[in-house]
Amino acid sequence: MPIQLTMCRLCTRSRPEFLCAVAELVASYPSEIDVVELECMAACDDVPAIMVETDYYPQVVPQDLIRLVRECLQLSTS
Ligand code: FES
Numbered sequence: 327m328p329i330q331l332t333m334c335r336l337c338t339r340s341r342p343e344f345l346c347a348v349a350e351l352v353a354s355y356p357s358e359i360d361v362v363e364l365e366c367m368a369a370c371d372d373v374p375a376i377m378v379e380t381d382y383y384p385q386v387v388p389q390d391l392i393r394l395v396r397e398c399l400q401l402s403t404s
Contacts, residue, residue, distance in 0.1 A: 347388035
């Protein structure tokens with residue numbers, strides 16, 4: 327079952343490096359990540375913020391995004 331990565335469409339639209347990291351993850355793990363884009367995830371003061379499954383992470387830089395998702399994927403397979 328894929329892990330769910332939730333992010334705000336509006337806040338990430340102006341962050342190409344963040345969107346590139348998401349695209350890289352989806353390309354690397356096409357059937358293991360389900361990306362959910364919300365119009366607002368009520369994290370406007372913490373952008374870019376994400377949720378990986380039910381865990382919330384504020385002010386995530388692309389390197390943190392990749393690390394968090396990879397860690398979650400490893401946990402879900404172990
Ligand atoms: S508009 Fe992006 S979190 Fe609110």
